Structure formats: structure tokens, C-alpha cells
Amino acid sequence: MNATRDFAVLRQPAFRRYFVGRSVSELGTAMTQVALPFAVFAIGGDAGDVGLVLGATVLPKVALVLLGGVAGDRLERRKVLLGTDVCMALCQAVTALLLLSGAGRVWHLALLQILYGCAGAFALPATTGAVPDIAPKNLLQQANSVMRVARNAFGILGPPCAGVLVTVAGPGWALAVDAASFAAAAVAMAGLPAGLRTRQPHARLLRDVTEGWRTFVSQPWIWMMVTSFAVYQATVLPAIYVAGPGIARSTVGVTGWAAVLTARAVGALVAGFPLLRWRPHRPLMLAAALLLLDVPFLVALWSGAGLAALLLGAAVAAAGLNAADTLWETALQERVPPGVIARVSSYDWLGSLAFAPLGYAAVGGAVDAFGVRATLLAITVTHVVIHMALPCLRSVRRTEHLDSAGAVPLEAGRGG
Template sequence: MGDMRVTDKFGVLAEPRFRLLWIGRTTSALGDAMMPVTLAFAVLSAGGSATDIGLVIAATMVARMVLLLIGGALADRLPRRLLLGGSDLFLFAVQATVGVLFLAGHRSLTILLGTAICYGAASAVTRPAVAGIVPQTVDRAKLQQANGLMELSRGAAQVVGPALAGVVVVTASVGWVYLLDAVTFLVSAITLAFLPLPSMQRTGGSRILKEVAAGWSEVVRRPWYWVTLCGHAICNVGSSAFYVLGPVVIARQVGGAANWGLVSASMAVGALLGAATAMRYRPRRPLVAAHLGLLLSVLQLAALTGHFPTVVIMGSALVSAAGVAFANSLWTTAIQRLIPEELLSRVSSYDWLISFTVAPLGYAAVGPLSEAVGATWTLEIAIAFAVAGVATVLLVPRVRQLRQTGEGDLHGWPDLDDRATDDTPATSDTACTTTASPESAR
């Protein structure tokens, strides 16, 4: 399909603005990756149970889902750099406070629930803000490479973070992990403070809920986008079966629950490989290639339907995770190029909302369904969902028509082709260009 004309796969780090953003987000991602392990031990050390762990996790998810659309509207209204920096400083204060309280012996579930709500609220702002800020830090030709590196860094953090948290908990205490997480947020805030960004048109003057509604209108007026989101939702429901039934099937059929750790490790490696591939390979049909990569997720589901050895399941999980990471990078890049920058955070917040909402529904449905019809039938139904989701996307004409050059310029849609030949302003389906003046006043 084509190749990326960048000789150095880490060449995007030569961009000073992106380098600062990458350092901050990677450090913050490491802190985020430490928290799932830390949270479990924190709840138990406060006298809680498994039910309480689920309650704290649910508090984070609910806060995020409730505020996500508002976070997207804020990220389009306010300077994203300040919004991200403020969120980092807020979480620095929250995590540092919890760390000090735990070290002082003041441990309670109420503190952890409050912390979870704060965490969810902050992530509701940072998710859409990050989607909008990356294009402001790199040349358009390096945008896919930048997104691939961000995906790669998040994958690496998911490998290192839990292990680091476990070591600190065992050798020190839970409180020290919270303090370490606070430091990661402080580092991210400092990098953002030194990050100059180009100015851009901002929304303003209207109520925040009106801007949320305007974001929905922008989603609805782009059928290729909302149909793709529906396809992703269907695919996510199918993929959820692997995470629910995978440990059960492996424990019963392959020879022990410990092998699930090997499968999880292979998925982490696969995610790194997929992100690295996205940094180096620029397909001519980006949306088609992205969803063909997403289709690889059926391999890990199929591997659970038979009595396959652990190494086969590990290989299928690795390839599936690589495909998903590759798809994420290409999809993010396409959206950043096709959606006007002043609308980008609001529009992308609906993408995040669907992902955060649908996945838990899939997790909740898989268990009862497997008890009713059996694990094998449930996995086959999940495969059908994943295939149907990808097919729904690939049936959209604009998804198949979109192409890009070796330099990353998009074409294949009438409005994109007209813009390329006539140098006309961006239309409703194409991204706007920002000016080059620094955001020093912000």
C-alpha cells in the first residue's frame, strides 16, 4: 500500500514542541499505568473487599463518562495546553494528598472514592484535549509518526507501570506509589508550561451545553464518522469476550491461570509492535488499512474456541493487539486531519464516550451469555460481532475512497481534491489550518 518516507523512525522527536508534549504525556502515562495495581492494594489496606475495588473503579468510569462531552467542549473553547496543565496540577495535588494521608495511617474507602471521582473527572478533560493538541505540535507530514510514538509510549508504560507499582508496594508502601504518581503529573505540568503552541480559532460566547450539542451536530453531519463509531462499538462488544472468557478458558483447558500472564505479556508486546509499525508505514488507504488491522482482533477470539496450546493463544493475542494499536494510530491521525481543529476535541469526545460506554456493557453480557449457551458459542458470537463491526465500516464509501500520498496528504474525496487543486478553504469534512504565531499569551 505504500511506505513512510521518514528515514529515522524517531525523527518526530526532533520537533521541539512535540518532544515536550511527548515527555509530559509519557511520564503521565507511566503514572496512570501504576494505578490499577496500586488501587487494589490501597482498597485492601483500607479494609475493603473485592466489591469495594469494583466500586472505586466504577466511580472513576462514571465520572469520566458523565463529564467527557463537557471536557471535549472545554478543550475546544479554552487553550488545550492550559487545560492539560491545570488537570495535571489538580491530579498532582490529589495524588500527593492521598499519598501523605496513607503514609500517615489515615486510610479509608471514602478517600479512595473521592480520589477515583477526581481521577475520572480529570481524564474526561485530558482525553479529548490530547486528541486536539498533538496536531498543534508537529508538521502534518509527521502526524502519523507522532501518533504512533504516542501509542508506543502508552504501550510501554502499560508494561513498565504495573511492575514498578508492584515493586514499590512490596518494598515500601501504597502511599509511596501515590506520591510517585503525583510526581509524574508534576513533570507533565512543567513540560506543558514550556510548550509554545500556534494560536487557533476558539469557540466562545455560548453556553457549554450548547457547544456540546454543536459537537453532536458536527458528528451527525458526517455519516462516514458516526457510522464508523457504530462499527467500532459493535467490534468492541465482540472483543470484550476475550478479556472475560480468556482467563477462564485458559485456566480450564490449557493448564493453569498462570498462563494468562503470558498471554497478557504477549498482548503488551503486540501493542508495541503495532505502534512501531504505524510509525514507519503509511498506507495509501489509511482507513481501510486501519480496519483491516482491527479485524485481526478475531484471531485471539478464535484461538480460544479450540484446545490450542498456550503458545498459539499467545501468538494470536500478539497479532491481535498489534492490529488494534496500528488501527488506533491510523484512525487518530485521520480524524486529526479530517475534522476542523476548532471542533476536534468535541467530535473526538463522542468517540471516547462510545468506547467507554459500550465496553462495560460487553463485559457485563459475556458472563451470563456463556453460562446460558457455553463459552464456545459465546466466542463465536463475539467473532461475528467483530467481523460485522469492521464490515459496517468498510461498507462506507468514503472510508474506502480516502487515500493519502507518501507525504501524508489526503485525497480521494471531492472536497479534499477540490481543496488540493483550487487551494480553497477547508470544507465541513476537512481540517482547518492554524496560524503560526506562538501561544505565548496563553
């Protein structure tokens, strides 16, 4: 590995500041995923209360993410991200204070997570559009890979750090660290150069949303890939995270399943490094093929394979998913005009956010009704059919990597 070449994008001052800010907040978020459930238990909540608090962020994201896409295109993205970081820092700081003071109640935590989710609805589309604002076009894929490497690294480090902190000092302090991480991210966003994204003239909200929708549906490769991702979120991931623990109880046990999840995290981390340098010619064809790497893992799950097979399958599947996400995000940033990319991205986020909770409920019900093996077999077949069909579609097959010299973005709202 040549660090100078593979991390060249970090020599860009604006991107380096953005990278540090977002990476620090990822560490805090990873810690909160462990701390928040134990915070609910610490104030007398039960498993249902944990579900209520953790799920409180989802509904506002679904309801507001399209509005967040409009804000990400019509306002300066630096200010959108600064505002959302400040809002999320305040939500987590108040949560920490309530827990540390002993005044916290379940409804307090749920309400604060709703507000946190509202901020997240505006942050998600803006982050997709922010990277092309601060990274050179020829380094977009490297920029996305660097961001994912950091995210996955902190995804590995965050939970054990949170576990130690929760055990030694209590969950309130872990939430305080998360609040501090968002405050640090806000400082980083405030230090970005002003005017990275030219403010667009205001139009009516419905017109703004409609313009984003026209661009989204006018490009078959965009809506086909987003549809496949929505199905993936509603089937494959619930198959892993809903059915997987039940299978593990009778095979590899709790510690074995924890090792499987760790293997997924490691696989996702390692997958980011090749894409720092390698730029495949047909990224979407490769992305569809990479998602088929989930198949061996799914088969290992429903066939009752041993721990070694599960560990290998988990690492390879997560590596494929992480690499596919990087290729997809880069293709979107290369081809969608800057003035509409946040709105197009918001439809992508909407598909994932809306269908994932439904998928978790449906897969759980299917396992109860038809059994684990039949449910996972059906999901595996569906997954294979979709992702073998995608490369056969002309618009997906013909989407090629764009060099900086030859990159001609789409016109908003028109087919290409």
C-alpha cells in the same frame, strides 16, 4: 530502522516537550493500575470495594466528556491539559498521603477517583486535539505512533515496577510516584508555547455541543467507525478480559494467562514501529482489516488452544488493534477542523466509555447463561460481519491519507 527519519517529529521542540510530559504520566498510570487494588486491600477492603474504587472514574468521564470536548475546543488546550494534570496530581497525592498515614478509607479512595475521573473527562478530548497543534501535518501519523510506542513501553514496564514498590514499600508510595508523574507532566505542559491553539469565542454550551454533533453525524466515515469501535469495546475486549481468565483456569493456568497479557503488550508495542514511516493510502480500510486480526485469538480462546497459539494470537491481535487506533486517530486529526476536533473526539470517547462497562456486564452474564464457547462464537461472528462490511461502505473506502500539501479539512457541521 533510520532513527533520524522515523523519529523526525521529536525534533519539533513543542512536540518533544509534550511527548515527554505525557509519557511520564503514562508510566505513573500504569503503576497505579497495579497499586490501587492493593491499596484497597491494604485498608481492609474486599473485591467489591476494589470494583467500586476502580469503577469510580468511569461515571464522571461518561457524564462530562462532552463538556470536556467543548472545553478542548473553546479554551487553549495547553491550559486544559495543564489544569487536568494538576488536578490528577493532587488527587493521587492526597490518596498517597491517606494511605501512608494510615487514615485512608475506601470511601476516601472512591471520592478521589471520582475527582480524578472528572479531570480525565476534560483531558481525553484535549489530547486528541493537542497533537495537530504541535506536530506538522505531514508528521501526524508519526507523532501518534511515537506516543503509542511510549505508552505501550511504559505499559509493560509500569506493572512490574509497581509490583516491586508495593511489595517493598506499600501501595501508597506507588500512588505517590503517580502523583509525581502528573506533576512532571504539568511542568511540561506549562513549558509549551502559549497560544498554540487560538481561543475561540464563547457560545452557549448547548450550541457548542450541537455543533460538534452536527460535524460528527455529517461525516458517515466518522460515525460508522465510532459505532464499530463502540461495539468492539462492548464485545471483543470483554470476551478477552472476562471470558479469558475463566478459560485459562482450566487450560494454561494463571501464569499462562499472565504470559498471554504480556504478549498482548509486546504486540501492541511492536506494531507502533512500522507506522513511524509507512503511511497507507486508505487508512480506514486498513484499520478495519487490522481489527480482524482479533479473530484467530478469539478462535484460539474458545477452541481451547494451547499456550503457543494463545501467545501468538494475543500478540497479533493487540498489534492490529494498536495500529488501527493510530490510523484512525491520524485520519481524524487530518480531516476534522481544529476548532471542532475535541468535540468530535468527545463523541468517540463517549461511545467507548459508555458501552464498555455495559459490555463487560453483558458478556459475563452471557457466559453464565449460554457458556463460554457459544458466547465467544457469537462475538466472533459479529466482529467479522462488522469489520468486513466497513470497507464496503463508500465513505470508509474513499477516505484516503492526506498529504500536507493536499489536506483540505472538513467544514464544521457540513457533509463532505
